Amino acid sequence: MENILEVRHLQKAFGRHEVLKDINFTVEQGKIVGLLGKNGSGKTTLMKSILGLLSHSGEVYFEGKELDVKDTHTMNRIGVLVDTAFFEDMTAFDNLEILMLSTPHRDNSNRKRDIMELLKFVGLEENARERVKGFSFGMKQRLALAQALLNEPKLLILDEPFVGLDPLGITLVKDKLMELCREKQASIIFSSHQLAEVEELSEELVVIEDGHVKYFGTYTDLARQNKEYRIIMDKEVSLGMLKSLNEQGCEVQKISEQQIRLSYGEKTLDPVLFCLHENGYTICEIIREDRPLETLFA
Amino acid sequence: MSFLSVTRVEFTKLLRKKISLLLLLFFVPAVLFGIGMLLGLSFFVSDGGGGGVDAVEKSLSGIGFAIIIMEQSKYIISLVIIILAAFTLSSELENGQIKSEIIRICSRSKIVVAKYVALSMLILGAILLSLIWSLLIYAMFVSKTEFANGLLFDGLAQAQIGYIVFTILGIATELAVTFLLGVKLKTFPCFAISYIVWFASLYTDFMGKIKLLIPYNMPNHYLEHTGAAENGFAYAALYISYSLVFLTFSTVILRGSEIKA
Numbered sequence: 001m002e003n004i005l006e007v008r009h010l011q012k013a014f015g016r017h018e019v020l021k022d023i024n025f026t027v028e029q030g031k032i033v034g035l036l037g038k039n040g041s042g043k044t045t046l047m048k049s050i051l052g053l054l055s056h057s058g059e060v061y062f063e064g065k066e067l068d069v070k071d072t073h074t075m076n077r078i079g080v081l082v083d084t085a086f087f088e089d090m091t092a093f094d095n096l097e098i099l100m101l102s103t104p105h106r107d108n109s110n111r112k113r114d115i116m117e118l119l120k121f122v123g124l125e126e127n128a129r130e131r132v133k134g135f136s137f138g139m140k141q142r143l144a145l146a147q148a149l150l151n152e153p154k155l156l157i158l159d160e161p162f163v164g165l166d167p168l169g170i171t172l173v174k175d176k177l178m179e180l181c182r183e184k185q186a187s188i189i190f191s192s193h194q195l196a197e198v199e200e201l202s203e204e205l206v207v208i209e210d211g212h213v214k215y216f217g218t219y220t221d222l223a224r225q226n227k228e229y230r231i232i233m234d235k236e237v238s239l240g241m242l243k244s245l246n247e248q249g250c251e252v253q254k255i256s257e258q259q260i261r262l263s264y265g266e267k268t269l270d271p272v273l274f275c276l277h278e279n280g281y282t283i284c285e286i287i288r289e290d291r292p293l294e295t296l297f298a
Numbered sequence: 299m300s301f302l303s304v305t306r307v308e309f310t311k312l313l314r315k316k317i318s319l320l321l322l323l324f325f326v327p328a329v330l331f332g333i334g335m336l337l338g339l340s341f342f343v344s345d346g347g348g349g350g351v352d353a354v355e356k357s358l359s360g361i362g363f364a365i366i367i368m369e370q371s372k373y374i375i376s377l378v379i380i381i382l383a384a385f386t387l388s389s390e391l392e393n394g395q396i397k398s399e400i401i402r403i404c405s406r407s408k409i410v411v412a413k414y415v416a417l418s419m420l421i422l423g424a425i426l427l428s429l430i431w432s433l434l435i436y437a438m439f440v441s442k443t444e445f446a447n448g449l450l451f452d453g454l455a456q457a458q459i460g461y462i463v464f465t466i467l468g469i470a471t472e473l474a475v476t477f478l479l480g481v482k483l484k485t486f487p488c489f490a491i492s493y494i495v496w497f498a499s500l501y502t503d504f505m506g507k508i509k510l511l512i513p514y515n516m517p518n519h520y521l522e523h524t525g526a527a528e529n530g531f532a533y534a535a536l537y538i539s540y541s542l543v544f545l546t547f548s549t550v551i552l553r554g555s556e557i558k559a
Contacts, residue, residue: 051401053557070404072299080401083559085394089316098314102307103402104299147398 003064004029004155004187005050010058012042012049019045021211023058027155027187027204032177034202034219035191041208043191047082047157062155072104079153079186081161084144088133092124092143095132096150103151118146123172137164145173149180156180158190162197170194174201228263228289230255234282241279248275261289304408308386308416317385318420320378324428327371328364332435335443358445359452364432365461368425369518372465376472376496379421383473384489386413387548388480394559407549414477414545418470425466460520460530467537468513472496474544481551513537 005027012020019042027033037043049056052069060067068074086095096115100108108114119125122142132140141164148156156177162170174197180186189206192198198205205222207215215222236257245252248271251263264272269286276283312318358366368375387410390396399409433450441448451458476492483491502509509515516533 048557053397053400055556069401072402072404075401075404078401080398083394083397085397085559087311087315087395090314094314098307098311099398099402101310102299102304102399104303 002029003027004062005189006059006061007046007050008059008061010046010049010056010060012045012054012056018211020049020056020208023208023211023213025206025213025216027189029154029187030181030185031203032181032188032190032201033204033206034198035189035206035208036195036198037191037208042211043208044082044159046208047159047189047191050157051078051080051082053082076103076105076151077154079148079151079156080158081144081148082157082159084140084147086132086140086143089131091129091131092119092135093128095143096146099147099150106151118149121149121176122146123169138166138169141165142169142173145176152184154186156186156188156190158188160192161190162192162194170197177201228261229269230287230289231260231262231276231283232285232287233258233260233276234284237281241276241281244275244279245272248272258284299403299408301408301412304403304412305415305419308412309419312382312386312416312420315385317382320381321420321424323374323378324371324424325431327374328367328428328432328435331363331367331370332439335445336439338443357447357452358436358440359447360433360436360441360450361458362452362454363436363440363446364429365458365521367432368429368462368465375425375469377493379469379472380476380489380492380496382417382421383476384480384485384492386417386480387477388483388488389485391480391557392484392559394557397557397559400557406552410477410481410549410552411545414473418473421469421473422466425469429462454521457521457523461517463534464513464516464520464530464537467534467541468517470541471513471537471544474541474548477548478544478551481548481555511536513540 003026007023007025010020010023011018023046025033035043035046045054048054050060050067052067062074062078065074087098090098093115096118097111100106100111100115116125116128119128122145124139124142124146127135127139132143135143141161145158145161148158161173161177165173177188177190178201181188188201190201199219202219204218205215206213237254237260242252242254242260245260245262249264249266250272253261255261262272273283387396396409400406403409436446440446472492475495476488479492480488496514499512499514502512502515510519510533513533516537520530
């Protein structure tokens with residue numbers, strides 16, 4: 001499948017502080033990519049750099065060509081929700097209308113209808129004539145999403161689109177994003193700290209740590225690499241046993257006298273089981289507890 | 299997207315912003331002075347010593363009244379236009395509303411110049427309307443008083459028109475200075491410094507003829523010399539070039555700036 005976005009060796013520093021050291025990843029057409037990283041890892045900086053709001057080194061390609069942030073045709077095919085700010089003393093309708101009027105190459109002859117459709121799409125049609133000042137954070141997030149969708153974008157860049165949304169709002173936004181991908185073949189890259197949403201939406205993940213891409217790949221691969229087990233044994237697990245398991249390459253944690261939690265990236269558990277048997281332990285139960293995304297933030 | 303379209307959007311935005319209602323303050327002094335003069339309140343009328351409308355004998359024409367009102371309300375006018383200019387560029391940069399425009403319109407220079415032109419047009423419109431408003435107030439209240447000659451224009455037309463033109467050019471410079479400061483400063487410091495610069499420039503009388511290099515000194519100077527004392531066109535060109543230079547610097551700085559908000 002064709003890459004809609006490709007980031008190569010992107011670097012960004014604020015003074016001497018290098019936030020992004022060498023970022024490489026791609027987004028395929030029609031795919032949803034989750035961008036993960038701890039607070040301050042540079043997710044927003046990466047998004048702003050891609051959009052040309054921050055200067056950077058490295059290359060960004062959009063639909064196979066180097067992204068020219070001065071080309072209105074190209075830039076208007078990208079929908080953006082990154083620290084969206086509104087004119088608070090204007091209504092939701094006015095905010096969208098102003099943005100629509102300032103969108104080049106757009107047919108605005110039916111803009112009133114288009115705006116109302118967009119507001120309906122994000123569940124704000126009844127608040128169209130209310131001032132944004134009175135909106136809750138969740139309503140502002142939905143309005144920001146409407147702004148991002150304004151020009152039927154081919155690529156959506158969304159920074160924390162679920163923040164401040166209630167469970168109903170999260171479901172609504174999730175459904176809308178999936179609908180966009182399915183029906184319009186739009187691609188989405190979004191950052192979030194809500195791992196459940198990332199897990200549900202993303203086909204691929206980009207995990208940033210220390211300015212580098214720590215993981216880039218499918219969620220399934222990640223799950224395969226980060227299996228976690230709870231093992232219940234017949235007697236108390238000694239410190240020596242824990243040390244032996246560590247030496248086998250396991251990340252191990254004692255959770256009760258006879259239980260350990262064990263993370264092991266290899267295909268089979270055979271070496272671990274052999275080690276336990278050799279030390280006189282009988283295994284009562286093995287419970288698989290996959291929490292692949294959490295492991296990335298450990 | 300054409301420059302005209304961007305300017306139109308900026309103008310629409312200004313009309314919808316609540317803060318633009320501050321322009322209504324331009325219309326208040328004429329009412330106060332008009333009614334004050336009708337009632338003969340001493341605060342509003344002076345004998346030429348300053349502090350009120352110079353209305354000695356029956357000499358005040360309609361345009362003369364309008365210009366005196368403009369002179370009396372220059373502190374309010376400057377305050378309002380500097381606030382509007384700071385909110386038009388600096389505030390949008392500080393709060394991040396400008397991001398969407400930069401991503402969509404792409405040309406930062408076009409955005410800055412369009413904002414400047416739209417705001418200038420709005421202020422120019424408000425000033426012209428306030429002049430007409432002053433003439434109406436004159437006709438309704440002042441023309442019947444002992445201070446008025448009942449004429450719309452008098453023999454000082456050239457100087458009076460010059461006063462208005464140079465006031466407008468001064469405002470254009472103020473806007474450009476505020477825009478230049480606004481590219482790098484947050485809204486309040488931008489407003490405060492711009493207002494202080496303008497206020498300080500009012501006290502440059504000691505500089506002799508050099509003071510005319512500062513546009514805010516020209517309207518009164520032109521009026522005092524009944525429009526014939528100086529080469530008006532040369533000074534007008536100089537003041538326009540100030541605005542252009544400040545605006546050019548604003549666009550150059552913004553082009554190289556990072557949008558962090």
